[in-house]
Amino acid sequence: MHVLLCEDDDLIASGIVAGLNAQGLNVDRVATASAAQAMLRAASFDVMVLDLGLPDEDGIKLLDRLRQRGEALPVLVLTARDSVSDRVAGLQAGADDYLLKPFDLRELCARLHTLQRRVAGRTLNMIEHGPLQHDPSTRQTWLAGQAVDLSRREQALLYALLQNRGRVLSGEQLKDSVYGFSDEVESNALNVHIHHLRRKLGNGIVETVRGLGYRLGPAQAAPQEAP
Numbered sequence: 001m002h003v004l005l006c007e008d009d010d011l012i013a014s015g016i017v018a019g020l021n022a023q024g025l026n027v028d029r030v031a032t033a034s035a036a037q038a039m040l041r042a043a044s045f046d047v048m049v050l051d052l053g054l055p056d057e058d059g060i061k062l063l064d065r066l067r068q069r070g071e072a073l074p075v076l077v078l079t080a081r082d083s084v085s086d087r088v089a090g091l092q093a094g095a096d097d098y099l100l101k102p103f104d105l106r107e108l109c110a111r112l113h114t115l116q117r118r119v120a121g122r123t124l125n126m127i128e129h130g131p132l133q134h135d136p137s138t139r140q141t142w143l144a145g146q147a148v149d150l151s152r153r154e155q156a157l158l159y160a161l162l163q164n165r166g167r168v169l170s171g172e173q174l175k176d177s178v179y180g181f182s183d184e185v186e187s188n189a190l191n192v193h194i195h196h197l198r199r200k201l202g203n204g205i206v207e208t209v210r211g212l213g214y215r216l217g218p219a220q221a222a223p224q225e226a227p
Helices: 010-022 033-042 059-068 084-092 105-120 152-163 171-178 189-201
Strands: 002-006 026-030 047-051 075-079 097-100 127-129 132-135 140-143 146-148 206-209 213-216
Touching: 002 010, 002 033, 010 026, 010 105, 026 033, 033 047, 033 059, 047 059, 047 105, 059 075, 059 084, 075 084, 075 105, 084 097, 097 105, 105 152, 127 152, 132 152, 140 189, 152 171, 152 189, 152 213, 171 189, 171 213, 189 206
Parallel strands: 002 026, 002 047, 047 075, 075 097
Antiparallel strands: 127 132, 132 140, 140 146, 206 213
């Protein structure tokens, strides 16, 4: 899961980034509303964590503007404003969830997974695709009942494909899901991760759509060994 964190407090932001990274989430952090808008134009994200007390603009105004222009990205508001009117204003502006400071990182992570589950129309964390099972909250994967060890990048790649089954994702979209905006990425890195995923989960797990990108392959009854 690729998370955009908009939080101006460096101490809080560093704790969130470290905590979510430890849970296998990929986080890019910005400190202002203007930087958040620039980041949303530059990369693809699965969810946004938004503080309301930003130095250049109130987070509610940013959220309202994003919704007005049709931005459907799930947004979790993270703030110390605890009045009912503040919570109502946030939800009316288009927030999908609201978490008060101080908070537990485990709860934040669980809420982000819940938002993604809602977006995908799932009622459970477990994602099934034929004999493949993947639980993004525990970062565990099974193929035909056998546990499969995937690296953090491979998990992110698999999750992006499972979340977008039936859709063709460009190489850039997949890179956004697997890497942070500031990460240095070698030109063949994505191909390496795709190769490893095919080797571990079967050749058909990732389909190459020539000239367009990649998509999740059809569910198969048994794993296939890559050559």
